[in-house]
Amino acid sequence: MDSPRPISQIKQDLDSFVGSRIRLKANRGRNRIIEREGVLESTYPNIFIIKINERKVERRISYSYADVLTETVELFVYDDDEEIKIMSGHK
Numbered sequence: 001m002d003s004p005r006p007i008s009q010i011k012q013d014l015d016s017f018v019g020s021r022i023r024l025k026a027n028r029g030r031n032r033i034i035e036r037e038g039v040l041e042s043t044y045p046n047i048f049i050i051k052i053n054e055r056k057v058e059r060r061i062s063y064s065y066a067d068v069l070t071e072t073v074e075l076f077v078y079d080d081d082e083e084i085k086i087m088s089g090h091k
Contacts, residue, residue, distance in 0.1 A: 004069060007065040007066060007069060010065045010068050010069060011043060011045075011048075011065050013086070014043050014048055014065075015043050017077055017086060018040050018041070018042060018043060019040065019041075020039065020077050020078070021037070021038075021039055021077070021078045022037070022038065022039070022050065022075055022077050022078070022086075023035065023036070023037050023076040023078070024037075024061075024063075024073060024074070024075055024076075025073070025074040025075075025076070026063070026067075026072065026073045026074075027071075027072050027073075036050070036054075036061075037052070038050045038051050038052035038053070038061075039051045040075075041060065046064055046065070047062045047063065047064050047065075048062065048065070049061070049062050050062075050063070
């Protein structure tokens with residue numbers, strides 16, 4: 001079994017993808033899973049911000065690094081139109 005990554009390592013990894021186009025898959029509980037595409041706008045000590053354009057409306061959503069650690073949120077980055085999973089709570 002893989003050991004969990006420290007939150008500081010998750011933040012450090014996300015810092016390198018600021019400004020990149022990403023896809024987010026979030027488990028909101030009770031079988032509610034949302035998938036959105038956007039841009040990783042910024043990272044802060046406890047949260048990261050994703051900018052999403054939906055129906056001509058610009059929104060920002062924030063998640064904590066603990067959400068990634070517990071695998072409530074999965075992040076994928078686009079590299080030359082190919083999708084690569086970048087964040088998981090385990091090594």
